[in-house]
Amino acid sequence: MRIHPTAIIEDGARLHESVTVGPYSIVESGAVIGEGCRLDSCVRIYANTRLGAENRVCHGTTLGSEPQDLSFTPDKARPLVIGDRNHFKEGVNISCGIKSEDGTRIGDDNYWMAFSHAGHDCIVGDRNIFANTATLAGHVEVGDRVFLSGQVAVHQFCRIGSYAMVAGVTGVAQDVPPFALADGHRARMLGLNVVGLRRNGFSQEQRKRIKEVYRLVFRSGLRLAEALVRAEHEYPGPETEQIVQFIQSSRRGLISFA
Structure with missing residues (x-):
């Protein structure tokens, strides 16, 4: 010593x-x-x-x-x-x-x-x-392999899902789902953390699955519960399960899609 x-x-x-x-x-x-x-x-x-x-x-x-x-x-x-x-x-x-x-x-x-x-x-x-x-x-709960940029401020009780990235000078007031890229004075989801997913070995098939699940959740116009059921049925896989579990267990709600 x-x-x-x-x-x-x-x-x-x-x-x-x-x-x-x-x-x-x-x-x-x-x-x-x-x-x-x-x-x-x-x-x-x-x-x-x-x-x-x-x-x-x-x-x-x-x-x-x-x-x-x-x-x-x-x-x-x-x-x-x-x-x-x-x-x-x-x-x-x-x-x-x-x-x-x-x-x-x-x-x-x-x-x-x-x-x-x-x-x-x-x-x-x-x-x-x-x-x-x-x-x-x-x-605050943070998953695995998350990147929080400079001067990010995360509100109490929020969760940041695994493989997400939050851009600099962003205030996070609601949950950031797994694999997402978030930015804004109050964080909004811009898309997927594509660079992070590639660096961590996610295949094109996996990235496509994640993209389609979020398209259903944010862009389909379906009610959230219905969108999650369809996601599990149409895009089965561990990434889908992780996203669905994260959303269903959210207490503060999700950030919005830009």
């Missing part, structure tokens, strides 16, 4: 012997830091934070800090649980949980650019990219 002499490791913190801690960083009592993690300078890891293996935490990042919720008191704190191989760039802030027993949860292989933020009780999947100052309010 390599710990800079200016770093503070409180009694009760648990660090794997392979962990590196840089100057002026603080790891509070109760935090758990997994194998191969690297904490750069001026990092603060708050109590109730759990980091898996090989996470990189850059200068000034704070993980597990008090949520920005006026009802918060220390006894209400819930965990921040982080998986493996995440990269947190400078100034990233992720809050601990407060409302749910599982707290805030971050998966594996996510890349958080400078000053991005996830609020309390967010659930984030794997291999997502959050560009500079991308912000998730509390209770």
Whole structure:
């Protein structure tokens, strides 16, 4: 274990012997830091934070800090649980949980650019990219391989489906369905995230299936429930199932189609 002499490791913190801690960083009592993690300078890891293996935490990042919720008191704190191989760039802030027993949860292989933020009780999947100052309010759910561009702001309780992309300076006030490309002062669906789908190995047949499902949902003039039934019947496949399940479970409704 390599710990800079200016770093503070409180009694009760648990660090794997392979962990590196840089100057002026603080790891509070109760935090758990997994194998191969690297904490750069001026990092603060708050109590109730759990980091898996090989996470990189850059200068000034704070993980597990008090949520920005006026009802918060220390006894209400819930965990921040982080998986493996995440990269947190400078100034990233992720809050601990407060409302749910599982707290805030971050998966594996996510890349958080400078000053991005996830609020309390967010659930984030794997291999997502959050560009500079991308912000998730509390209770936001993000699937896998999502790209949130710079200065995107996601309203609390919204969901971002897997393989979606949201353009820069976009306010997201409703759910963004899987595979979609969204943009606008208030996000609207422009079409499919075609580049992202190609990069992630989706075949032409799969991309066509997704396109036809969304054509039924947004362009056919059918009632939503009828459109979803027809989509499952006419375009069966895992992508269709994912879209239908996402839409049926939406609580805030979907963004509109431009």
